Amino acid sequence: MRLATVLTPLSDENLQLAAQCGVTDVVHRYPGEDPATLRAAKRRIADFGLSVTVVEGYLPIENIKLGIDEGREIALLKALVRQMAELDIRLLCYNFMSGTDWVRTRLDAPERGGAKVTTFDLAEADAAVRLGYKPANSRTDELARALTPAKLWDNLERFLNELLPVAESCGVTLAMHPDDPPLPALLGKTRIMHSVEGFERLVQMAPSPSNAICFCQGTFAAMGVDISATIRRLGPHIQYVHFRDVRGTAESFAETFHDNGPTDMAVAMRAYREIGFDGPMRPDHVPQLVGEDDGEPGYTMLGRLFAYGYIRGLMHATC
Numbered sequence: 253m254r255l256a257t258v259l260t261p262l263s264d265e266n267l268q269l270a271a272q273c274g275v276t277d278v279v280h281r282y283p284g285e286d287p288a289t290l291r292a293a294k295r296r297i298a299d300f301g302l303s304v305t306v307v308e309g310y311l312p313i314e315n316i317k318l319g320i321d322e323g324r325e326i327a328l329l330k331a332l333v334r335q336m337a338e339l340d341i342r343l344l345c346y347n348f349m350s351g352t353d354w355v356r357t358r359l360d361a362p363e364r365g366g367a368k369v370t371t372f373d374l375a376e377a378d379a380a381v382r383l384g385y386k387p388a389n390s391r392t393d394e395l396a397r398a399l400t401p402a403k404l405w406d407n408l409e410r411f412l413n414e415l416l417p418v419a420e421s422c423g424v425t426l427a428m429h430p431d432d433p434p435l436p437a438l439l440g441k442t443r444i445m446h447s448v449e450g451f452e453r454l455v456q457m458a459p460s461p462s463n464a465i466c467f468c469q470g471t472f473a474a475m476g477v478d479i480s481a482t483i484r485r486l487g488p489h490i491q492y493v494h495f496r497d498v499r500g501t502a503e504s505f506a507e508t509f510h511d512n513g514p515t516d517m518a519v520a521m522r523a524y525r526e527i528g529f530d531g532p533m534r535p536d537h538v539p540q541l542v543g544e545d546d547g548e549p550g551y552t553m554l555g556r557l558f559a560y561g562y563i564r565g566l567m568h569a570t571c
Contacts, residue, residue: 264300373503399442479515
């Protein structure tokens with residue numbers, strides 16, 4: 253297993269802190285259409301002894317989810333996969349949440365010692381804080397609301413049929429992230445990646461080593477499943493891990509410190525060892541600690557430093 257991270261911001265100071273804490277892999281957001289952007293980022297990050305190994309977030313994929321892409325988005329993603337292969341970046345993480353991205357209803361709920369965490373409560377979802385993708389206009393929002401599960405599955409299958417052959421030829425893995433929160437519908441929009449059975453359908457739909465799973469542990473915990481049993485159940489299809497925990501259910505939950513949630517994290521780490529997982533594992537949403545009020549909720553650095561040490565310790569303890 254390799255300790256990975258997103259860095260927000262991707263500053264020299266944060267890169268140096270990550271390197272000092274034993275991080276080896278950096279996750280980069282979608283770099284845009286200019287191929288020079290990712291190439292330059294890879295060189296810069298390498299100067300700190302780190303490697304870019306994952307591209308994740310802000311992908312040009314919304315029209316694909318809606319089933320209205322006329323070829324532009326899939327062409328951009330094919331070009332991205334080819335460039336990733338040229339730069340030896342082997343994992344592309346995506347999601348199929350149409351019309352939203354991950355959603356929270358509060359960004360400053362109290363955790364241990366007054367740290368602040370994000371929470372979700374379905375009863376307050378109409379006033380939700382939508383983090384990540386926001387509909388470009390009312391028309392795309394209407395289209396997302398009109399999708400049925402069957403249509404969304406059809407759009408996903410079409411997407412995989414187009415992109416997987418390119419990924420396979422390039423040696424790049426596509427890793428699907430679950431819906432967050434893992435509900436069958438949210439804000440009037442259907443979702444399909446909200447259960448273990450949905451992920452089994454995904455890998456059966458297109459059997460390929462390039463069709464894989466991002467095991468976002470907090471989201472699977474919100475599904476109410478046994479985490480270690482589910483890791484074993486999905487086994488070799490897990491090629492990327494977001495190592496985090498939540499307290500609660502899909503309808504109402506709060507993020508936690510890694511050592512302050514209901515999941516036995518040591519047992520989970522042993523399960524990853526048992527299935528032979530050796531890919532990138534990163535902390536995801538972390539608590540905001542004192543002095544970080546101006547930072548991006550879930551993505552500030554002090555909580556990430558705590559997470560690095562905790563995850564690295566578990567990795568060593570389960571070798």
